[in-house]
Amino acid sequence: MNAKALILALFIAAPAHAQSFAGLGEDADGFAIPVPGTTFDFPTDHGPHPEYRIEWWYLTANLTGADGRDYGVQWTLFRSAREPRGGEGWDAPQSWMGHAALTTPEDHFAAERFARGGTGQAGAQAAPFAAWIDDWEMSGEDTLDQITVTARGDAFSYALSLDAQGPLVFHGDNGHSVKSAEGQASRYYSQPFYEVAGSIETPRGPVGVTGHAWLDREYSSQPLGRTQSGWDWFALVFEDGSRMMAFELRDTENAAFGSGSWIEPDGMVRPLPDGSFTAEPLETTDVEGRSIPTRWRITYPAEQLDIEVGAINAQAWNDLVFAYWEGPVRITGTHSGTGYLEMTGYE
């Protein structure tokens, strides 16, 4: 048993009593609980929130190489707290995990890093903005308008410059994103308007790339309901400039719970309540011995949207201690474009 598999448990297994409310805005262990109507405070909220159990800085990018090929890049930093406090020192009760991946039409490379908080090996700060683990770093302006992102693994590396072409976007009720019918929620906002330029390197050599990227910021103390087994999450960028974020949380006992946002080219957001859109697997692929849906049909009648979303590389499996599917997709149908798909819980 690898110790890291257990460290991961720190990220996904919240204690059973986490849901019980001990006081307003706080759970039994003293962790903060998202309260609707709270306003964001930037740049502070771009930095870490040690009073919440989990948090992430999650970037995905659809890129086109100078060689004309499609590429996808993922950069993620997860924070997990054992106690609701930050602080310096090797005994700080925070854990950090980094995932980086690079997808080409034929290959998928992924790497991971782990670190304890309080040592400087990994962390995040609001001003000047930086989020890092080892030599992987996302940093730049306090507004997040211009940032750079780097990471490398055994067989790949990338360095990207990101320039925001639109405003920050707040999901759910002004950033209060409900995750289940029982009321689990997170604080969730995005910057989906990045234009990207940079370079990637695979065993075939370095390639210059351009494209668009999507940054998700989310923190919460109630990750999932007990019966929720995994999620399918879409971040779609259409050629007309509109964007759509949609996710479905699969449930072992109840119907799946869906939610999302329709984002106009100017950044105006319309929440997608449960049941307002459909996501239906059309085709599965055998990935590492698992059957994974890699082609989906998504409909959103309010926008007359009826599209097919297909993986650019069906084998985009992040074969890490916490394994899941994450890769770039191509959109066809009433709308066309590219985007990212994440699927967890397919064991």
Add this chain to the structure above:
Amino acid sequence: MRRAALLALLSHWRRQPLQLIALLFGLAAATALWTGVQAINSEARASYDDAASALGQGNETRLLRRDGGPLSPESFVSLRRAGWLVSPVVEGSIGGATLLGIDPFTLPPTAASPNLADGDRLERFLSAEGLILAHPDTDLPTGLPVETAANIPIGQATTDITTAWRLLDREDFSYLVLSANQPAGLTPLAQLAPQLQTVTIEAGGDIGRLTRSFHLNLTAFGLLSFAVGLFITHATIGLAFEQRRAMFRTLRALGTPSRTLTGLLAAETALFATLAGLIGVALGYWLATLLLPGVAATLGGLYGASVPGTLTLSPSWALSGMAIAYAGASAAAAASLWRVANLPILAPTRPRAWALASAKSRIRQAIIGVLLLGLAALIAAQGHGIVAGFAMLGALLFGAALLLPLALDTALALAQRFAKTPVLNWAIADTRQQLPGLSLALMALLLALATNIGVGTMVSSFRATFTGWIEQRLASEIYITAQTPAQAEAARMYLETEADAVLPVRRTNARIAGAPAQIIGVVDHPTYAQGWPLITASADPWRAVATGKGALVNEQLWRREGLALGDTITLLPGWELPLVGVYSDYGNPEGQAITSLAALQARVPDLSPLRYSVRTDPARIPELRAGLEEIGLPSGNIVDQVEVKDVSLAIFERTFLVTGALNLLTLGVAACALLTALTTLATMRLPQLAPVWAMGLTRRRLAGLELGRSAVCAALTFVLALPLGLAVAWALLAVVNVQAFGWRLPLLAFPLDWARLALLALLAALAAALLPAIRLARIDPSRLLKVFADER
């Protein structure tokens, strides 16, 4: 029919219960000795494997500070931020154990991590109170949050960095583990951290390599014991066959097919093998539990390898024990079965002296013996390594054993020429006639005696050399280890005025010629020149050491690297010194070098300043001890010379406890072989004795002659065993020891030990002959008369 035949065959054993016991005992003893040794070996190996796969022992690359000092947390973070996959480890002593503080977040997946999967272990591991994982046999202070974990080697405890820091009262790292897979394109370490060096810890650990020879030693003993046990089995089965010749003929005449008879006999052998095998495995397990603490002490004392003192039952060696019992029984019975299968139906039933081998076969045996001796000589001249050493020993022992019948016969033939009286003449002739029947048992005795002499001589030589060496080497009267530098300084100040001399003991770990070694820095003091026995040295070696112009190395390093005086040795990177002398350093598995303290201090500035050795008048030891305790040194940190010597000698004695025990067991088994052979021969010899009795020799006189014959045979065997044993001792000291331990010892003679052993052999032979002799003395004369009546 088959049932009747089987009952008839088995009835033999009812009439000869002693033979049955001998058969079962021989096979069981052989199996037991083999199984016991296997059990010990497998237990020890399993514990090495644990140790080797655990963090800190296995195949890993470490980053250390060149000066041997600790690394700061900042240096770890800056390497991680530069992309290098390193993981910090802090190592320190707590109680009698080594405490390893690890960072489970960054530990490479290839490094075996403690099992944190049970329940909330991980949460507790990372909690403020902490969690220490250790083997149940590890000594740790009480009151710590310890939980047992079997995959951590004995003597080691693993915990989180933060817990280790708190317990060890420090906030730095001993080393960083460097992950095997690093991302491409990193800034080179030499540029990022020039103060660090990478050290690769060899796969399998040094312990496996060091202890291999010890286990080979044990295995050789196990095989030897097994061979001796087989002699008994072979002898018994052979006898039973001869004694049942008449029965075989009757059964065949009554219509039992040859195939059925052979099959029944094979089944009988299988039955006995199963029975004896089971007994043997049980005995072997018991033997192993008795010996294992000694083996554990040996391995701990000699190599610092931790092996649990308790045995876990493993089916693998139990199965191997049963297998060897079957193999042994079939080897012992094969010849007999062959003869039964080919027995002419009307063959004469006269015991054809089962073992009455013709002179021809005796000579054939002797030729093989000579060839084996030649092979031994060849291996001695050409062979290298410990396996060759044991192969030579094997060839030597079995070659000599095969020559034994011819040698005894020649000796007896010679004696016969000088026999004045007819009775004596007859007795010698009769002994010669019996030799073939006795020779197997006597061969077993020869092997046991020779091994005993060889191993005994080795141990005694070792003990004498070691005792003399330790007397010289431990020249200082008191050895102290302070707890803090301040306390060390206070102790030094006190001793400067009170004692004759205070000699700092400063050492650092290094790698010399690629293997772990220690460098000791010494000051210029006559204690060293007078005290350290040097094996070889250039002129005035201590002068060269004192002035930093030369270094001494221990015998192990000298032999391993094949160094010669004047050769250049690299002590630390960039620090080379000529070799000026070699000293004995028994009991230390690693290389060691001695040089000037000033020179060492210049290269390694932060040597631990806590240890001193003190010269003083022995009468003042209690007074100084009291004074040092007043300064605050715990009494356990003040050790006087006598204590060190006692501890060292105790370790030494325990080291050879196992060897001694196996030695004695082998001799015991050999005595049993002799008893079996004599007892069974006695019943067959009536036709030879009856005429002598009829000519007027009393039964009592005949019994006396029996005893004398047994004693003479044993004595002759001992005389032959003596040179053989010395050859064995030489091989052990000059070949096996050098390979196994890295030191060579002088061969010393211990005539008193030999005399004692000779007496023991005579007693064993007499004891073995006693029962048959008493029976003969009390035999009913009518049975002797019956011999004439039965004569065909």
